[in-house]
Amino acid sequence: MRALLGTLLLLAFAACARSESTSAGDSDHGGRVGYVRMDVLVKSHPLYSQLSAYEKSIEALSLREIGPGAASSGNDLSKQEAELQTELQAAAERTNRLLKDKQDEYSRREHDAIEAALAGSSSGSSTAQIAARLNATAAKQQSSAIAQAHQDLGTYRGAVVAQDKSASDALVKTFNERANRLYRDKANQLQAQESQYSLQLAQTDAPQRLQLRMKLSNLALDDAGRKEAQAAVDALDKKESDALAVMRTKDQQTLAQYQDQLRTQTRGDLDKQLAAVHSRSQAKLGAPASAVGNLGGPAPVSVNAGKGPGQQAAPAALQAKLQALHRQYQDQFNADAKQTIADFNKTREDLQRRFNQLRGADSTAQTSAAQQLASLQKQHDDLYAQIVAQIQREVQTVAKSHGVDVVVSNVVASGGSVDLTQDAEKQIESLHE
Amino acid sequence: MLSLPKSSFALANFAFRCLSLNKICAFLLAMALLGAPLALAADVTDIGYVDQEALAAIPRFAAANRQLIAYKAELDKQFTQQVRGARSADDQARIAQDFQNRFAERQRQLLGPLFARAQVAIASVAASKSLSVVLDKRIVVFGGQDITKNVVDLIGGIADPVPPINTPPPSRVGWVDQTQIDALPSVKAAEQTFAKFQADQQRIAQGKMKGARTDADRSKAMSDYQSAVGAEQKKDIQPIVDRTRGVVADVARKRNLIMVVDRNNIIYGGTDVTADVTAVLK
Numbered sequence: 001m002r003a004l005l006g007t008l009l010l011l012a013f014a015a016c017a018r019s020e021s022t023s024a025g026d027s028d029h030g031g032r033v034g035y036v037r038m039d040v041l042v043k044s045h046p047l048y049s050q051l052s053a054y055e056k057s058i059e060a061l062s063l064r065e066i067g068p069g070a071a072s073s074g075n076d077l078s079k080q081e082a083e084l085q086t087e088l089q090a091a092a093e094r095t096n097r098l099l100k101d102k103q104d105e106y107s108r109r110e111h112d113a114i115e116a117a118l119a120g121s122s123s124g125s126s127t128a129q130i131a132a133r134l135n136a137t138a139a140k141q142q143s144s145a146i147a148q149a150h151q152d153l154g155t156y157r158g159a160v161v162a163q164d165k166s167a168s169d170a171l172v173k174t175f176n177e178r179a180n181r182l183y184r185d186k187a188n189q190l191q192a193q194e195s196q197y198s199l200q201l202a203q204t205d206a207p208q209r210l211q212l213r214m215k216l217s218n219l220a221l222d223d224a225g226r227k228e229a230q231a232a233v234d235a236l237d238k239k240e241s242d243a244l245a246v247m248r249t250k251d252q253q254t255l256a257q258y259q260d261q262l263r264t265q266t267r268g269d270l271d272k273q274l275a276a277v278h279s280r281s282q283a284k285l286g287a288p289a290s291a292v293g294n295l296g297g298p299a300p301v302s303v304n305a306g307k308g309p310g311q312q313a314a315p316a317a318l319q320a321k322l323q324a325l326h327r328q329y330q331d332q333f334n335a336d337a338k339q340t341i342a343d344f345n346k347t348r349e350d351l352q353r354r355f356n357q358l359r360g361a362d363s364t365a366q367t368s369a370a371q372q373l374a375s376l377q378k379q380h381d382d383l384y385a386q387i388v389a390q391i392q393r394e395v396q397t398v399a400k401s402h403g404v405d406v407v408v409s410n411v412v413a414s415g416g417s418v419d420l421t422q423d424a425e426k427q428i429e430s431l432h433e
Numbered sequence: 434m435l436s437l438p439k440s441s442f443a444l445a446n447f448a449f450r451c452l453s454l455n456k457i458c459a460f461l462l463a464m465a466l467l468g469a470p471l472a473l474a475a476d477v478t479d480i481g482y483v484d485q486e487a488l489a490a491i492p493r494f495a496a497a498n499r500q501l502i503a504y505k506a507e508l509d510k511q512f513t514q515q516v517r518g519a520r521s522a523d524d525q526a527r528i529a530q531d532f533q534n535r536f537a538e539r540q541r542q543l544l545g546p547l548f549a550r551a552q553v554a555i556a557s558v559a560a561s562k563s564l565s566v567v568l569d570k571r572i573v574v575f576g577g578q579d580i581t582k583n584v585v586d587l588i589g590g591i592a593d594p595v596p597p598i599n600t601p602p603p604s605r606v607g608w609v610d611q612t613q614i615d616a617l618p619s620v621k622a623a624e625q626t627f628a629k630f631q632a633d634q635q636r637i638a639q640g641k642m643k644g645a646r647t648d649a650d651r652s653k654a655m656s657d658y659q660s661a662v663g664a665e666q667k668k669d670i671q672p673i674v675d676r677t678r679g680v681v682a683d684v685a686r687k688r689n690l691i692m693v694v695d696r697n698n699i700i701y702g703g704t705d706v707t708a709d710v711t712a713v714l715k
Contacts, residue, residue: 035692038574059655060642395574396575406480406577408572408573410695411693412693413678413685413693414691415682415685415686415691416689416690
């Protein structure tokens with residue numbers, strides 16, 4: 001009976017003891033498992049503003065560069081490309097039509113001229129008159145064809161210049177944005193280093209500062225002692241502030257150098273890209289212009305006045321001459337027509353290549369944005385890891401002082417575990433001082 | 434290990450003085466029975482953790498990850514090509530889904546067998562150390578048993594790890610599967626409302642960003658976006674989060690758990706309270 005009583009007594013004591021220990025843990029102290037709300041602690045860390053700046057930059061960059069809006073730019077380019085190609089194709093067709101009309105017209109005139117020449121040989125009309133009429137007709141037709149070709153060329157030139165300007169503007173914008181982003185990244189990085197250094201200085205001096213503050217809070221301290229302690233605190237402040245000022249000056253110089261370097265690099269890269277764009281545009285503008293230049297006109301009908309009217313040799317010679325002229329005109333106009341179409345096709349192919357390159361530039365811009373994003377994310381993650389590591393050290397101190405053996409973060413709900421967030425927050429906030 | 438509080442002694446002395454032996458026996462038995470569950474379940478030295486990054490660095494995992502990264506790079510190229518040809522947002526979404534499925538399938542092929550091996554190794558080490566729960570290192574701020582090295586050695590060994598005979602002992606650390614809670618109709622509806630609002634705001638913000646000429650314009654667009662989304666989140670999502678947390682806390686108290694974490698942070702063991710939580714939330 002005594003043994004049973006003893007056992008029950010021990011069990012009851014053990015139960016009571018554990019019961020009280022757990023409830024103490026629930027309230028505030030003495031539990032063996034604790035938890036912290038890491039998001040709250042991270043927000044109270046001195047470097048949180050820097051972390052938040054990274055998060056904002058990441059979100060802004062994601063919105064600007066990787067969103068669905070950016071993906072639709074491919075469609076925009078295709079549409080633009082299709083419009084320009086249609087326009088060029090229409091110009092080529094118009095040119096062909098004109099040349100064909102001219103050819104028909106020329107055949108008709110040639111026929112009239114032959115008839116006139118034959119009639120003239122019997123009526124006394126001179127070969128010089130026939131040739132003059134023929135030349136006048138040809139000149140009229142030629143000037144009409146050239147005018148239309150110049151008009152088409154003007155439209156084409158306008159389109160090429162507009163495309164050139166659009167591509168140049170896009171390049172300038174992309175390069176400037178890239179330079180700005182790089183500069184901001186560098187500035188953020190240096191600022192983070194300064195904050196970190198400031199924190200480091202504060203931590204190094206923390207024991208000495210605490211000792212001095214305790215000394216100063218001692219009411220029994222005499223004036224001389226208080227003055228001395230205050231001077232020591234001021235000296236500590238000055239030492240930290242001077243060290244930080246040195247770093248800031250150095251960083252500003254670094255930043256200024258980096259800005260110059262970026263400016264030079266951006267200008268160089270931009271000039272190179274712009275030169276390539278302009279060179280392609282010039283090549284395109286040159287090719288059709290030379291084609292139009294080739295339409296310089298048919299050779300004038302030469303006046304073969306060696307034989308006089310009424311002579312037998314004259315009509316045969318005239319006919320032969322006119323046939324030769326016909327062949328010459330026909331061949332030249334056919335060649336011109338082919339040349340013009342070939343030029344326009346070449347232009348279209350050039351344009352296709354140009355748009356492909358534009359697409360490439362668009363893709364490069366997106367890749368560059370993705371790289372920026374990855375770089376920002378890495379900097380963010382590194383800083384976050386650094387903040388969390390420091391929080392863990394502070395939480396460990398708090399946990400030990402509360403007799404807590406295990407501390408977990410990110411709990412969905414607590415049961416019997418101790419919330420150490422508030423105490424850890426105070427500890428972390430003291431780092432700001 | 435356990436200190437006896439003065440109040441317990443006082444209570445026992447009072448009982449001895451005032452009651453007869455039988456009554457004392459009955460009283461002590463009642464006290465022991467009332468206090469016993471807490472006394473038996475309060476040992477929390479059975480919490481372990483594993484560093485998953487260290488597991489990923491094991492040569493077998495690293496090789497599989499390299500293959501997966503190469504595959505993803507190839508997929509990304511194809512995706513960029515295809516998505517440019519998409520005529521509508523639906524087309525883009527369909528293409529994106531298709532590529533995600535392809536990636537997930539490859540991931541299963543490459544990493545599936547390795548994950549299975551790792552799970553057996555973790556269970557084996559946990560059983561040998563009598564751990565009731567193994568957490569992800571990322572949520573363990575302080576304390577707990579680090580079993581990473583044992584697990585790495587076992588996975589990297591020539592022989593296959595042997596699964597433990599017994600299931601893990603009951604744990605006072607609970608876990609809840611958030612994906613099951615997210616699948617509840619009320620939660621799903623709220624999340625969809627919020628997602629739609631967010632997508633709309635994103636489009637608006639993108640438009641503003643494109644038209645922005647200065648950094649101030651961009652900052653304002655960004656700030657407008659954040660405040661609009663923040664306010665909507667507070668309206669749609671926060672009440673659900675608060676209610677869920679309240680229910681989980683009630684369940685934790687009823688089941689005498691010291692805490693409840695998300696399933697993603699549990700590597701092995703723990704007590705699943707998802708069914709209890711969803712039953713109340715439904």
